[in-house]
Amino acid sequence: MTDEANTAPSRRALIGWGGAGLALGAAAAGGTVAALSGDADDTRTVSDSGAAVPFYGAHQAGIATAVQDRLHFAAFDVTTDDRAELIALLKEWTKAAARMTQGHAVGGGAVSDLAEAPPDDTGEALGLKASRLTLTIGFGPTLFKDRKGRDRFGIADRRPEALIDLPAFPGDNLDPARSDGDLCVQACADDPQVAVHAIRNLARIGMGKVAIRWSQLGFGKTSSTTPDAQTPRNMMGFKDGTRNIAGTDTAALDKHVWVSGKAGPAWLAGGSYLVARRIRMHIETWDRTSLKEQEDVFGRDKGEGAPQGRQREHDEPNLKAMLPTAHVRLAHPDSNGGARILRRGYSFTDGTDGLGRLDAGLFFLAYQHDVRDGFVPVQRRLARTDALNEYIQHVGSALFAVPPGVRDADDWWGRALFS
Amino acid sequence: MRAARTPVVAAISALTTITAVAGCAQKSDAKDSDAIQVTASDSACEVSKTSFPAGHVKFAVENKGSKVTEVYVYAPGDRIVTERENIGPGTSTSINAEIKAGSYEIACKPGMKGHGIRQKVSATGKGKPAQRDPKLDKAVAEYRTYVQKQADDTLPTVQKFADAVKKDDLEGAKKLYAPSRIGWERTEPVAESFGDIDPKVDVREDGLEKGQKWTGWHRLEKSLWQTKKITAADHDLADQLIKDLKDWQKRVGTADITPTGMANGAKELLDEVQTGKVTGEEERYSHTDLVDFKGNVEGAETSYKLLKPVASKNDPELAKELDKQFAAVGKLLDKYREGDGFVSYDTVSESERKKLSDAVNALAEPLSRLAAAVVTK
Numbered sequence: 001m002t003d004e005a006n007t008a009p010s011r012r013a014l015i016g017w018g019g020a021g022l023a024l025g026a027a028a029a030g031g032t033v034a035a036l037s038g039d040a041d042d043t044r045t046v047s048d049s050g051a052a053v054p055f056y057g058a059h060q061a062g063i064a065t066a067v068q069d070r071l072h073f074a075a076f077d078v079t080t081d082d083r084a085e086l087i088a089l090l091k092e093w094t095k096a097a098a099r100m101t102q103g104h105a106v107g108g109g110a111v112s113d114l115a116e117a118p119p120d121d122t123g124e125a126l127g128l129k130a131s132r133l134t135l136t137i138g139f140g141p142t143l144f145k146d147r148k149g150r151d152r153f154g155i156a157d158r159r160p161e162a163l164i165d166l167p168a169f170p171g172d173n174l175d176p177a178r179s180d181g182d183l184c185v186q187a188c189a190d191d192p193q194v195a196v197h198a199i200r201n202l203a204r205i206g207m208g209k210v211a212i213r214w215s216q217l218g219f220g221k222t223s224s225t226t227p228d229a230q231t232p233r234n235m236m237g238f239k240d241g242t243r244n245i246a247g248t249d250t251a252a253l254d255k256h257v258w259v260s261g262k263a264g265p266a267w268l269a270g271g272s273y274l275v276a277r278r279i280r281m282h283i284e285t286w287d288r289t290s291l292k293e294q295e296d297v298f299g300r301d302k303g304e305g306a307p308q309g310r311q312r313e314h315d316e317p318n319l320k321a322m323l324p325t326a327h328v329r330l331a332h333p334d335s336n337g338g339a340r341i342l343r344r345g346y347s348f349t350d351g352t353d354g355l356g357r358l359d360a361g362l363f364f365l366a367y368q369h370d371v372r373d374g375f376v377p378v379q380r381r382l383a384r385t386d387a388l389n390e391y392i393q394h395v396g397s398a399l400f401a402v403p404p405g406v407r408d409a410d411d412w413w414g415r416a417l418f419s
Numbered sequence: 420m421r422a423a424r425t426p427v428v429a430a431i432s433a434l435t436t437i438t439a440v441a442g443c444a445q446k447s448d449a450k451d452s453d454a455i456q457v458t459a460s461d462s463a464c465e466v467s468k469t470s471f472p473a474g475h476v477k478f479a480v481e482n483k484g485s486k487v488t489e490v491y492v493y494a495p496g497d498r499i500v501t502e503r504e505n506i507g508p509g510t511s512t513s514i515n516a517e518i519k520a521g522s523y524e525i526a527c528k529p530g531m532k533g534h535g536i537r538q539k540v541s542a543t544g545k546g547k548p549a550q551r552d553p554k555l556d557k558a559v560a561e562y563r564t565y566v567q568k569q570a571d572d573t574l575p576t577v578q579k580f581a582d583a584v585k586k587d588d589l590e591g592a593k594k595l596y597a598p599s600r601i602g603w604e605r606t607e608p609v610a611e612s613f614g615d616i617d618p619k620v621d622v623r624e625d626g627l628e629k630g631q632k633w634t635g636w637h638r639l640e641k642s643l644w645q646t647k648k649i650t651a652a653d654h655d656l657a658d659q660l661i662k663d664l665k666d667w668q669k670r671v672g673t674a675d676i677t678p679t680g681m682a683n684g685a686k687e688l689l690d691e692v693q694t695g696k697v698t699g700e701e702e703r704y705s706h707t708d709l710v711d712f713k714g715n716v717e718g719a720e721t722s723y724k725l726l727k728p729v730a731s732k733n734d735p736e737l738a739k740e741l742d743k744q745f746a747a748v749g750k751l752l753d754k755y756r757e758g759d760g761f762v763s764y765d766t767v768s769e770s771e772r773k774k775l776s777d778a779v780n781a782l783a784e785p786l787s788r789l790a791a792a793v794v795t796k
Contacts, residue, residue: 116679118787
């Protein structure tokens with residue numbers, strides 16, 4: 001990355017953030033969260049500076065990384081059947097991702113010398129900060145074996161057991177046009193334009209090899225991986241990420257989020273599994289629900305976010321004080337055999353739905369080391385009895401195996417899978 | 420074509436601004452001090468010189484008016500040599516063009532509307548653009564022949580269509596409608612470079628400007644498929660279509676054609692597919708969009724094949740990719756063949772349309788690099 005940084009114009013360099021970027025680059029060597037593990041002041045500095053999150057590391061950035069403000073998530077179908085082409089694309093994507101996350105333009109830049117050709121980079125991030133952009137790739141079940149059962153890329157036997165076809169949950173109303181995908185890329189950044197720019201450029205690079213299947217924009221992170229910070233609120237006005245796994249809690253990450261070399265296939269060691277669910281909220285009916293019912297549905301008070309019967313948000317919840325159907329009670333690890341997942345969902349509002357209802361909700365993103373004892377049992381319990389179900393509906397769903405981090409400039413997304 | 424006035428401008432820019440760019444890439448012989456000043460306002464269009472040497476010419480445009488303006492350079496017959504739109508109030512821009520000896524008109528169009536405020540100018544002497552690869556000259560010559568042949572072959576097919584309309588033969592006219600458009604669709608960027616013909620023959624209802632009479636293919640399409648009735652007015656429209664297309668046939672050979680214009684024209688054809696055909700907007704009554712789609716692709720492929728000897732030398736990878744993607748689009752289109760033509764586009768599902776769209780993207784993205792492969796080295 002440093003070589004490229006020296007030869008190409010940099011968004012960061014243009015506005016004088018070179019120093020901050022280099023310091024973070026050095027911190028990167030230790031792992032994903034080293035730069036964020038300091039005290040609260042340090043965290044704020046990183047967040048507000050618009051600086052770059054290290055791209056290289058043992059784990060992909062964008063999982064344990066302190067949650068950024070904005071999201072552009074895209075699921076792709078691979079349109080080529082040629083393994084070499086897919087590999088070439090993954091290499092090209094990795095290179096572009098390494099550049100964009102460090103605040104550089106793709107390829108020859110947005111204003112190359114050659115006037116006859118469209119520029120390599122689309123240019124809408126020119127002059128913007130790196131904005132803590134992270135790009136995280138995932139591989140869907142259909143990459144290993146497509147819907148017709150074909151092993152297009154010779155990797156069917158490498159499909160991890162935990163990369164299951166998610167079971168149907170009661171109440172699901174899944175739209176195939178908002179579900180699944182051979183690949184996904186999660187782009188998170190503090191500036192929405194930076195996130196959109198990244199997905200747009202990857203899609204463009206991929207034309208002829210991949211095609212966007214669906215995508216989702218998100219704002220207003222609904223959970224935090226930095227426990228000292230305020231837990232953000234979802235579109236229902238509640239704090240719903242209080243018990244999330246902290247990005248700095250390496251023991252919890254190792255136990256619940258990262259796939260260990262022993263449990264999964266070797267190519268996925270250091271990786272994770274990502275569940276993405278588009279959860280539509282019936283906003284209008286929720287808004288005319290009494291405060292008491294709203295608080296009973298969640299099992300928290302609305303103002304402070306404290307669990308029912310407690311005073312402060314982070315107080316240990318007394319599950320028995322909540323209704324048996326309360327969301328927090330049902331989702332709590334104690335109700336699920338200790339299962340924990342790392343959530344980094346975002347709110348979404350895609351305008352209105354043609355019936356004048358706000359098309360809004362939660363784009364749920366959760367990372368875990370195995371969905372079979374993470375998302376699946378928790379969601380099964382929730383789908384069956386959660387009082388919240390009256391106000392929400394799951395309308396999109398996808399599962400991806402998220403490979404480990406890219407080690408250095410010679411490494412690429414998926415190398416271990418394809419070698 | 421696209422709605423409103425954008426199609427003309429968009430397609431033209433492919434041909435003409437690229438003409439200009441090619442001039443820049445070769446050694447520019449127009450220094451800033453030689454530039455012709457064009458001062459546009461809401462009521463005037465002042466030109467610093469009305470006579471200048473032919474060759475590479477630079478126009479330095481300043482909009483001192485209160486409205487957004489655009490500036491055109493017209494050859495006789497309102498043939499657009501170059502143009503620049505969206506010049507905001509108080510802004511300056513420059514336009515480069517290769518201009519042969521002859522008479523021209525410079526038009527400023529405050530509010531980007533109408534005939535514009537015009538100034539007659541003339542280019543003198545023998546100034547010519549720099550020498551280029553004879554292989555490219557050959558490509559241009561062959562493409563010119565192709566364009567002319569498309570126009571020549573189109574007239575009899577349109578005549579048959581017009582005759583059917585005039586005989587009130589509804590079913591016969593419906594069958595002849597889509598085939599009559601193929602030659603036009605294959606050469607659309609060139610056809611559209613005649614800014615006065617395109618709005619007469621290929622405009623859609625939503626593309627009409629206030630006060631503009633709706634004529635041409637799509638007006639008849641609506642009668643045949645929507646109202647399902649041929650009226651006396653349609654007879655006149657059929658005659659008018661023939662008349663306008665004869666004008667096209669006569670003038671098409673004079674179009675400004677350059678290698679980069681051909682390359683970008685090919686990309687423009689795919690853009691037409693992506694924005695008008697894949698969506699089913701172009702042929703909203705007849706649903707014969709796939710016939711147009713195929714015509715656009717064939718036209719693009721012809722440009723590419725003619726430029727390939729040079730392009731494949733400069734960028735062999737690109738040529739390989741284009742061969743592959745043209746074949747892929749062709750194969751995909753073949754799935755929808757029916758008889759001599761294609762299935763009705765309203766029978767093509769959303770997910771199938773997405774596949775067509777993805778295939779067009781896969782072709783158009785590398786095709787956008789063809790112009791560069793033609794000019795470098």
